[in-house]
Amino acid sequence: MDMSALREINEWMIDGARSAPTPAQMMAESCERAVRAGLPLWRVGVFVRTLHPEIYGRHFFWKPGGEVEVGSVAHDILDSPEFAVSPLSIVFKQGVEVRARLDDPASTRFPIVQDLQAEGVTDYIALPLINTDGPPNASSWTTKQPGGFTEEQLNAIRSITVPLARYIEIVTLRRTATLLLDTYVGNRAGERILGGQIRRGHADTMDAAIWLSDLRGFTALSDRLPAETVVEILNLYFDCQVAAIRDQGGEVLKFMGDGLLAVFPVDEYVGDEAQVCSRVLEAARASRAGVAALQFPNGEAVERFRFGVALHLGRVLYGNIGGGNRLDFTCIGPAVNLAARLEKIAGKLGRTVVASERFAGICEGGWSDLGEFPIAGFAKAERVYGLHDEASRAAAG
Template sequence: MDASEINAITDWLIDGARSAPMPSQMMAQACERMVAAGLPLWRVGVFIRTLHPEIFGRNFIWRQGAPEVEVGTVDFEIQETPEFKRSPLSLVFNRGLEVRGNPDNLADVERFPFLLDLRQEGATDYVAMPLRFLDDTVHAMTLTTKQPGGFSDAQVAALRALTKPLTRITEIITLRRTATTLLDTYVGNRAGERIMGGQIRRGHTDTMQAVIWLSDLRGFTALSDRLPAETVVEILNHYFDCQVASIRAHGGEVLKFMGDGLLAVFPIDEYIGDANHVCARVLEAARESRCSVDALAFPIGEAIERFRFGVALHVGNILYGNIGGGNRLDFTCIGPAVNLAARLEKIAGRMGRTVVASEGFVRACGADWNELGEFPIAGFSTAQRVYGLADEAPVVMA
């Protein structure tokens, strides 16, 4: 084992592992450098808890000779599985302990059954080490070797020493990813990218052409009045699921949930001039959402609650950016086009329609529409033509 090479790896990590800008690249290079320094690694795993509404953690697995680092995720249910409860990672995460296991030792295999799988692959030693972040949360790294007799004491000591700078750079990478994830979760992907890129001052705005999607749940006020608040929240979550997946799959970004309302935008590339293509995808998302909401059945006691929603579609220029007061800002969109979409959504409700659109959207979309009439719109000098899908009949709400 070359002490100078170990020191060089430490310096490289402390300097930010600049030759490896991606997490998987950093891990691959770190492992390859450790092997070159005389540490007999066969398999290395790094397991990081995440701050994500659906994902408990991410894992990065390096294997000697593999073409790339394997990256995966696990959900929150893993904590309740027998496999996790009987694994060294459970002790690392829950108690911050370093755990070592010998695949050839019967007592170790009985305590940690997964060591039998490692023995069948030729492993001779396994160490799980805690990676403790500055906020005292514990993450983990596992190190496995095929060296006869396992790791030497000096090799384990060197690995322990390397976990310190490795923990710091892993924490930095994790914090940046967490910030990105939180922004994506709460303000949307495109808005999150702009905020991370430094667009954080009030008044930082851009003008862009986009399709605007404004929807709400029909009869929500009455629903809220007769059902417990917890049930209403659960219904809303299922209801929004019916739309968000389709919106994102067709190139849209959800900007805001407003009670039972949803505001989304589908940017149009002004240089490509793809308004027709974007509008067609938006209409497809609206049709999919309509089917999903129609199929939504929520049991309440012995009854089954069914739902309807309405969505207004309009295309126009919007002002997109930071608006607010003091140091409390909201990344949203405003403008006459948004106001028109909001008015169209109200008209959809009055007419018992699910999907309505402006004249501008219909011209760009080219699907089969029926004109529903001209309507005076507050704030607009002329009446606006409103259209409904030809394959949709109005429904009178009870």
């Protein structure tokens, strides 16, 4: 083996693997360099935990001459029979290396050995990737070399895992921060925060369509159902909105109990207000249909509360607001206040979707003039519009 070439691989990773801008490219280049240095690698896998509400971890698989395969697994893998008998389960739980020489009868306790034998693999080792803090990640290394890995080769692999673990930890921390910000404050806000917009008072103005919704009858529902059931219903209800909002280019900024605030930014240079408002209305119709079809966890139809959303278009202040070192990245302004007042009017009128005069004027078609209403905190009354297809429902309610 070329030990100087192996040292260069380690130094390259310690320096951040600058010639490989993505983790997949880094893995491909490091494995290819290791093969050129004399390591007889066949299939290499890296398994990285994530801090994500739906994804337990990501995996990267490399084979000579192919593209690195990247994928993810859900949290339920931890309860699967396959994971329970995997060498990786031991690595993740105990942080120790696990070797399975395919000529060793004891290795047959791992079902993966049969698959590896079919490929012509002679040796397999799973190694922990030790982090500076927290549980380890894992890696697996295989060879088709007759007799398996030599001790010198295993030591070379072990030496590679040290800088590899540091590289993965740094990339994972950055990715985790991005995912958490995306999960809790939204994609656009997360990008701004990671970009350094973290001081109180850092804010910009932007034109946006505003979505402010509420769940009516939720208090009564909460009073008669177990708390766990209420949380499940609330999550189902929000699922009906969040997917529709994101599909149409919107961003959820805040959950407020059973309420939701979202914005759909308008490009002032393109002047796409009509297209944006059309997408917002499409999201509102999709959410309305989803909420109408909701079922209680026990199968009972949800008919004791209604969903209401107010739509408006205006300029908002978008940025950091709060006290001391506890900040919230949100939007405020008269346009948001008006949307909140319109949502209350929707409830009084028994309407699911209402819009301001400005929104309805831009997103033409399908609107009924519901009249002018005084708005608390505003000097003049606001004309409110509702959808034609809700007229009979509102009259019946």
